[in-house]
Amino acid sequence: MWVLTPQSLDTVRDDLRRALTLSNGESVYAPSAAEYHAIEVVYRLYEALGGQPNAALRPAALDAARPSLYTAYNQVQIGGRLADLRERLLSSTDSCPYCGFGEPTDLDHYLPRVVYGELSIYPNNLVPSCGKCNNAKRAIVPGVGPGPGLIHPYFQELPDADFLSASITFHDGSIDVSFFIDHETITAVLAEKLQFQLERLRLNERYPAQINKFLNEQRESILMLREISEDLVASWLRRNAVSLADNFHRNDWRVALMRALSEVPDFCSAPAAYLGAEVEAA
Structure with a gap:
């Protein structure tokens, strides 16, 4: 990403x-x-x-x-x-x-x-x-409009910092995730472009289906770890974020999601309430 x-x-x-x-x-x-x-x-x-x-x-x-x-x-x-x-x-x-x-x-x-x-x-x-x-x-021209433009995928240098963050809330047994740009970790100009990119491409409207699919792939591992320890869930989420960052980018949406979930006690203590029960083998 x-x-x-x-x-x-x-x-x-x-x-x-x-x-x-x-x-x-x-x-x-x-x-x-x-x-x-x-x-x-x-x-x-x-x-x-x-x-x-x-x-x-x-x-x-x-x-x-x-x-x-x-x-x-x-x-x-x-x-x-x-x-x-x-x-x-x-x-x-x-x-x-x-x-x-x-x-x-x-x-x-x-x-x-x-x-x-x-x-x-x-x-x-x-x-x-x-x-x-x-x-x-569409036909967005950086510096001309509309907005500040998107970053250039081939030329943009990204700082060695975590700038993509996720806000986690729970509603009716489901996880609600909203991604945003942390303006404190990068320059104001870059933060403005990245935030505009999130909004222009309506990514927070498009991510839920991907998040559900991704978490479903992690469900069994998370539930098994919770049987051992709540702390183990949080630790695994953090380690998984590091591993995903190596494969993708430290500010990939999956990395930001794992980092954010590791900081949510409700999720780490009772992941089954949000991920569903473990599927029995046929």
């Missing part, structure tokens, strides 16, 4: 040529040497800016080429000349970095191509994401 390893850029020039050339060799658009140079400058600048918006990413030298660069993304779709790029990007992660659980089925333009057509097929501007996150994010 939150961040991804940047994509390989080894084939960007070849990808551009394939997108702009039909399979019969006919050009859709033939950029001049000056335009190719301008595109490469935009790509390098995007990296230097960490994917953040800048007027220099839309140079006048590409005004004529921009419409063709914009539509080049059509070739990234299934059956297009860059379908292999799509497959490579979607297979680079098991889950959507925006929510941390959705299956990556879409490629989100971090800087929207309706504004930055030059970057429509640039790998580090294409974030593998689930459909719900992609639809909820």
Whole structure:
């Protein structure tokens, strides 16, 4: 959740040529040497800016080429000349970095191509994401709006601190969890972006089903431990949070959930009241 390893850029020039050339060799658009140079400058600048918006990413030298660069993304779709790029990007992660659980089925333009057509097929501007996150994010431009924007999964440096927290309450025998950003552990700018991301993507509305599924997977272990000791439940939850952090990220939603549950005496003393009785073997 939150961040991804940047994509390989080894084939960007070849990808551009394939997108702009039909399979019969006919050009859709033939950029001049000056335009190719301008595109490469935009790509390098995007990296230097960490994917953040800048007027220099839309140079006048590409005004004529921009419409063709914009539509080049059509070739990234299934059956297009860059379908292999799509497959490579979607297979680079098991889950959507925006929510941390959705299956990556879409490629989100971090800087929207309706504004930055030059970057429509640039790998580090294409974030593998689930459909719900992609639809909820839409054409948000950081620093322009709406809101402060989302963090960039490829370029955002996250502090070595626990900033994702969970508030746990119980209602009618069920667990209610609300995630929030702890503003005291990170900078105000980063906290504002992360909180906006939680709200924009409606994650607290989407997490309950995932939480129920995840806790159901842990149920038998938790109930067995409770038979031995209440303290053992809390200790296991904390250790599990550490293990999950190694596999995912220290601010993954599952990690925050385990940390929060370990601090709730009612849950540690009587988990069966919230997880249900242990299932008997058939």
